[in-house]
Amino acid sequence: MREAANLISLSGARPPTFDQAQNRRQKARAAGMNPDYWYAVEWEKNVKPGQTVEVVFWKQSIALFRGQDGRLAAIENRCAHRQLKLTGGQVNGCNLTCPYHGWQYDATGRCVHIPHELFGNKFPEFKLRDYPVKTKYGLVWIFPGDPELAEERKIPEIPELEGADPWGLIPIDATWKCHHSMILDNVSDFTHAYLHRRSKPFHDAKLTRLEVKGDTVEVDYNTVVGGGRISGLFVDRKNTNTDHIELAYEYPYQRSNTDSRIKHWCFVLPIDEQTSRAIFLFYFSKDMLKIPGLPFKVPMSFARKVVFPIAKKVLVAPLIGEDKLAVEAEQEGYNRHFEKPIAELNPAVHEFQQLTIRKWEEHLAKQART
Ligand code: FES
Ligand SMILES: [Fe+2]
Known part of the structure; x- marks a missing residue:
């Protein structure tokens, strides 16, 4: 009963389809993802x-x-x-x-x-x-x-995860009850530090650059990355500039880079209008790691066996869990109030949505031609 109620608005209407959508947000929330790409499944x-x-x-x-x-x-x-x-x-x-x-x-x-x-x-x-x-x-x-x-399109290159000495990796994924565009908005919009106020993976973000280059939206923030009580313990700030982060929505993927030491990719699998799977690869250079309380460097073999599994459990999984809860609540809110005016202050979000819409329209136009 609760599920059904969350799918429709107070007036009993369902969120509009892509064809019915009246504005940018409604279009973004109904768009599919262009299938002419490789998707992690x-x-x-x-x-x-x-x-x-x-x-x-x-x-x-x-x-x-x-x-x-x-x-x-x-x-x-x-x-x-x-x-x-x-x-x-x-x-x-x-x-x-x-x-x-x-x-x-x-x-x-x-x-x-x-x-x-x-x-x-x-x-x-x-x-x-x-x-x-x-x-x-x-x-x-x-x-x-x-x-x-298929052959000309490329899976993103991640040289840091290849070769004899790859970076440390924290892989994590979850199925979210929300539209894929909400995940994209969430992971590149650093104005939601409030949600993570306990662990503080980033805070005091200031948007310093927003640029659209073809099918990529690039966004930089000045912010304090990994400054929380627990995350701060593992990050060696002498070696890593954690005051700045670069993010990109490189269609259909999303990525970030902190001082070429901490990076991630997020691969979203669109399942339907209200379900998406988000697969994250967080990866870390050995230069940015330290063990709480110890003055020496962390060997990567030890980090892989001990530090990353702990960090995944105590830092990354709870953080992704907070985002998931918030975005699923956003989907429920959208289902009830999709006709309300758009109140979006971060210009980056407008660009993410435009890109999602444009790539879906490209796909629809191609389909109509064939
Ligand atoms: S063999 Fe598949 S339905 Fe008959
Ligand atoms: Fe978040």
Whole structure:
């Protein structure tokens, strides 16, 4: 009952669709994400040989599975026969088998086996859509758009996480009950220090630069990064300038950089108008680390085993949890009051929303042409 009430306004109306939207905010809150990009959809370790995982990209259900040979595949999540979800089935060898009549699909979505006599071995060609898949940084990436563009589009380069001596990594993700544009607004808008007033990951932010370059919005703030009681313990301020942060919405991804020592990427997977998965990679140069109370440098091996797991638990997860609660409450507020006037003071938020809208319109225009 509560759920249903939160989906509609006091007058009983539902938030407008993209076509019905009357203003920039309504458009941003209804837009999908342009599918002609690589989207992080799952952690690689969560799809072991023989396992299937359902992935949803903007209402399209995709069956991600790993064959016994270790290769990943992603195909439409519906059996060509009676449209059951194939993720309800199982992997046999390198094929995915529907749970009902046992039709089998290979990694390209072709139906390759029907285990009854009606057709003998000569059944008509049933082919499901397949999606390009890649792995990088411990994540599985799917290209839900035009497959011809998959090779030219690049997954973000993160050299710090590659090579013999990668930076320390804190990976974290959560599914948020909100539109993806609200996550983008949240992670690059540093005016919400009040929400994090206990842990103070940043405070006293002043916007010093806002620039739109093609499909990227760059934003700089002067602020105190990691100045909280606990976070301050781990950051070596002698080596790291924590008075400034650069952020960017580099469509469709978001990233930050503090003095080339502390960085993050946020990869958002849009599931539907009110559900999104946010996958974060926070990564840290060894130069910025210190152990509370000790004068010497932290060896990265020790940081990986001890410092990062603790930091994830006591700092990062609670922080993301605060953002999640706030943004989910924002979604509920929007559902009830979507027609209220826009009261937005940070000019960066306007630009994030414009970019989201423009890229969705590009996709709609392309769809209309084909
Ligand atoms: S519904 Fe899938 S095999 Fe019949
Ligand atoms: Fe936040």
